[in-house]
Amino acid sequence: MIRLDVDEESLRSIRLALSPLWETLGSLALLARYRGAVPTPYTGWVRGARRAVPPKLMDTVVQLAHRRDTPFLRHAHAYVPDPARTSLQDELDFLRMRFEGAGDERTAALIEDYWNHALHPYWPALRASLEEEVLFRGRTLAVNGPEAMLAELEGRVLWQRPRLTAPYHLDLTREVRRSRLVLVPSMFSAATRVFTSDAQVTAMSYQARTTGFLHSVTPDRPTEPPTDRLALLIGPGRAKVIRALQAPRTTTALAHSLGLAKSTVSQHLGVLTETGVVWRRRLGGQVFYQLDRSGFALLEQLGD
Incomplete structure (x- = not known):
């Protein structure tokens, strides 16, 4: 604790920052912790990562995650994310410069190679969500x-x-x-927490x-399911709203992105909020909606 x-x-002085490096460390800790089945919502991502990362590279980086004894990994875990460094390359270059002579170039190269296979293909969507x-x-x-x-x-x-x-x-x-x-918000902090x-x-x-957005990051997921079980259960309109609320949105933004009337979206949100699938929060002059845990669970079970 x-x-x-x-x-x-x-x-x-509290600040918020994103870190591709910390996401990488968290994902490696998840793979090191679970050699077989993994808990929701990581199942889809892990299945894809295990297919995408070459076996020899996977074994090497997982062993590194278990040990964490190289100078470069120690510095990586002690690294403080900064909004000025927005890519993994920026963060690795910063560590290389700051700890020149005390680092491990091979470890940095392995981390970058792992990132390119396991996280980079999904990073635009993950970054947008974060x-x-x-x-x-x-x-x-x-x-x-x-x-x-x-x-x-x-x-x-x-x-x-x-x-x-x-x-x-x-x-x-x-x-x-x-x-x-x-x-630092993280998709992988449920599996491991990075702290310095x-x-x-x-x-x-x-x-x-x-x-919960991670459940949709699956390489072989069809873009249009042949049978939309979620739509069959709750209707196509509410199914669209649920899929769009994996990150907080206002009614106006939601209606615009879905191409639905604002009144229609408001009606769907009212029902979904009343049933506990979606939560509602007012911030200043705006009201945001997002899936609650039960909404993510519903999407996980029936969203395929």
Whole structure:
């Protein structure tokens, strides 16, 4: 368990950032942890990754993930994501320059090769989903303040002033005093949490609410299912709305993307919200909707 005692100054300094490198580390930890079947929503992605990554490369990187004893991997786990570095190449180049002479070029090359096979083909969709997450959490941070944002994080992250706690494979207690606090949404934080801390900055991954989106990242998934079981159960209109709500959206944005009348979308959202499939949240002058856990489960079971 991680326990962070956060002072006022650090609380006001909270920032959100994305990290392809941290996603890569998280995905490797998932593959190292599960040699056979994996839990939802990772089944489709793992099946595709195991097919796409050459067996020798897969064995090598999984062993690296088990050991984590190379200098480069230690630096990678201690790396603090920065919005100025938006690609895996940017992050690896930063680590190469910062730790020149102490790193492991072979390990960096293996990570990059693994990324190209396992994550790069899906990264545009994953990045868009994570960017939606940052936008949504950022709105909460700006409108309702840091404590409201922390109180709503997923993955059993708990905020009880002044302590932030989260599951972790080690038992750690840290004081965050006059330092930056960086939160990194991750599709893979449900499997493993990346955490680093020093006197200047504390950074931690957390489970993105859109993690359920991973169920659709399957290489052999047909774009138009021959039999739409979800539509048969709840109707084609509501099925379209559910599929479109894997990231937070407003009624207007949803209607525009689906080509439906706003009144029709509002009616569908009302029913889906009432049944607990979709959650509703007002931020400033806008109302956002997104699938709740039961909605992601419904999509997982019947969305194929």
